[in-house]
Amino acid sequence: xxxxxxxxxxxxxxxxxxxxxxxxxxxxxxxxxxxxxxxxxxxxxxxxxxxxxxxxxxxxxxxxxxxxxxxxxxxxxxxxxxxxxxxxxxxxxxxxxxxxxxxxxxxxxxxxxxxxxxxxxxxxxxxxxxxxxxxxxxxxxxxxxxxxxxxxxxxxxxxxxxxxxx
Numbered sequence: 001x002x003x004x005x006x007x008x009x010x011x012x013x014x015x016x017x018x019x020x021x022x023x024x025x026x027x028x029x030x031x032x033x034x035x036x037x038x039x040x041x042x043x044x045x046x047x048x049x050x051x052x053x054x055x056x057x058x059x060x061x062x063x064x065x066x067x068x069x070x071x072x073x074x075x076x077x078x079x080x081x082x083x084x085x086x087x088x089x090x091x092x093x094x095x096x097x098x099x100x101x102x103x104x105x106x107x108x109x110x111x112x113x114x115x116x117x118x119x120x121x122x123x124x125x126x127x128x129x130x131x132x133x134x135x136x137x138x139x140x141x142x143x144x145x146x147x148x149x150x151x152x153x154x155x156x157x158x159x160x161x162x163x164x165x166x
Contacts, residue, residue: 001088002034003163005132006099009112010122014149015100018112018135021152022159026096029156031164034094036086038101046074083107096164108132108163112149113140133158 007015007022019035026033046053046063052074055063062075083105091097099105103122109129113121113136123131125143134142135149147155 001084002091002094002097004083004087004097004099004107005159005163006102006105006107006109007112008101008103008109008122010118013112013114013117015112018149018155019098019100022155023098025152025156026159029160031095032093034091034097036083036097036099036102038099045072096159106130110135110155111142114149132162
């Protein structure tokens with residue numbers, strides 16, 4: 001199973017923005033990167049009227065749409081799948097899986113903290129949980145390495161050194 005690193009923060013701190021820059025940097029280095037976005041509110045990726053949407057409306061519990069370049073799966077679940085199960089089922093061909101969210105997933109975490117977004121970080125020095133680094137635009141001491149949130153190469157270096165061995 002590939003290593004899993006969770007990018008976490010309080011809401012609107014720049015997780016997605018960081019991932020939009022970090023993923024291409026890791027891919028440029030030759031790594032195959034997969035991502036899992038956690039949404040505890042639920043979501044719907046299908047559009048009303050499309051064939052797959054119509055299949056689900058007709059009662060299909062699982063719908064797959066496949067093409068020569070992509071595949072997508074919509075499956076009803078009795079309970080939320082565990083992150084390890086998601087990764088083992090769908091990401092075995094990846095070098096790294098980065099999650100956005102999964103604050104309580106128990107995986108190594110890099111917290112994004114921007115002073116303009118919040119007064120204080122999600123983690124504290126006294127309660128670091130599984131925090132391995134903080135990516136921030138200000139000096140903050142959480143007892144783990146502090147990386148400049150705007151230095152994507154340094155963040156990629158940290159991830160490669162800590163989690164990716166060839």
